[in-house]
Amino acid sequence: MQLYNKLSAKERAAIIDEAGTERLTLSFYQYAQIGNPEIFRNHLYIAWDDLDVLGRIYVAHEGINAQLSVPAPNFLKFKAHLDSVSFLKDVRLNIAREQDMKSFLKLKVKVRKKILADGLNDHTFDVTNKGVHVGAKEFNELISREDTVLVDMRNHYESEIGHFKGAITPDVDTFRDSLDIIEEDLKEHKEDKNLVMYCTGGIRCEKASAYYKHKGFKKVFQLEGGIIEYARQVEEEGLENKFLGKNFVFDHRRAEPISDDVISNCHQCGKPCDTHVNCANEACHLLFIQCEDCAKAMDSCCSNECKEINSLPYEEQKALRKGKMNSNKIFKKGRSEVLKYKQ
Structure with a gap:
């Protein structure tokens, strides 16, 4: 029995487009004592794959942390399955404010030491x-x-x-x-x-x-x-919204607006902007904030060096990436030395 995703993101996106079915992006977590995370992981994958659930789910001895996308017509079946698991019955589901049919394009259920990388000795x-x-x-x-x-x-x-x-x-x-x-x-x-x-x-x-x-x-x-x-709750109860700007989210949307305020700046020119992008040079993939003007001028890259690499034929780019890791750039997320404005 297949217990892992076999479709590429491109193939899954085409299937979603063809189906035309509304999808709901949501998240939840629950701390619990799970005796055998591997068995629980397989149980979830089988059940959720059957419901066309997509997302990123971490399972550990301490519980579950899930961000996912569910076809709207399958939501009640999905909720019924959650309720069938004792420690997930009536778990709070955080429904995204803005829905995106392609917030997730693969179903990944992974067993981890922890559901949150916190570095703590619990x-x-x-x-x-x-x-x-x-x-x-x-x-x-x-x-x-x-x-x-x-x-x-x-x-x-x-x-x-x-x-x-x-x-x-x-x-x-x-x-x-x-x-x-x-x-x-x-x-x-x-x-x-x-x-x-x-x-x-x-x-x-x-x-x-x-x-x-x-x-x-x-x-x-x-x-x-x-x-x-x-x-x-602010929207439903008519409360004062004390949040400024966007809420960063960990799916393809990257953020959803909570207020109309733009409180950050383009990391390249300093213009008010709150759009996160990844550098188009796959060997870099730096997460940073870039306005539309800079995206055009820099070909969606974070630096002139990456712009030059990104203009090379694909095979040459692959050869340059071979055996090299630029995780330091990825980790810095908007604070790399290549972003002159941020200095």
Whole structure:
């Protein structure tokens, strides 16, 4: 039985176009004790492949983290399958504000050591002793108080295009990097301040809240469902939207607007812009912000060097890439030395 994707992204895109069926982009996570992640992974793949589910799903002993796309006509069957799994019954599903038929083009269900790469030794603290979850209304009330510190638990390239008013936005590349920085910066307020955190869908705050309680913070809160759920509640309940800009998402859309504000700049010319792209030179693939004018002038590349390489015949480009890895450029995500404006 096939337990892995065999179609290319191009082939899958053609199938989606031909079907013409509306698809829903959504995400969810759940911490749980999974005895055999490999068996659970195979169970999910068989069930979801049959429903034409696409996406990126991580399974580990500690639970599941999923970002996926479901054909709208199959949503109820998908939900019924989730409810048939004891620890996924009635799990909160974060539905994307903007739908894209091609947000995901493959079904990838992978077994990992953790569902979130956090670099933590979970055995040193109780991951279930988490902070207080708050909805959009209570969140707005909390962050308006003088005894509250609001912290963005995402990485620099995420907060750069959108964040809550007045939030601390650590200049970090990874979730793990932010934990110690925040603790050091707020160490004098472990007892007298409300520590309120938010992230994309809630999974990072779930672990961080338990970590900070372990570190001695007394009043720890997290935004229930993250920015995605906040935007939904704000719209449905007519609340004030205190988020500025776009919410970075980890699918082909890259971002969805939460407000009309553009708070970031093109990494090449400095013009107001919040569109993330990957350098067209596949050997680089740097994630950075580029406006339409620079995209035309640079052939969608991050530097003149990449522009020259990208203009070469495909076979020559492949030969240059052979045996070479530019992961340092990928990791820097918009802070590479080739981006002169950012310097």
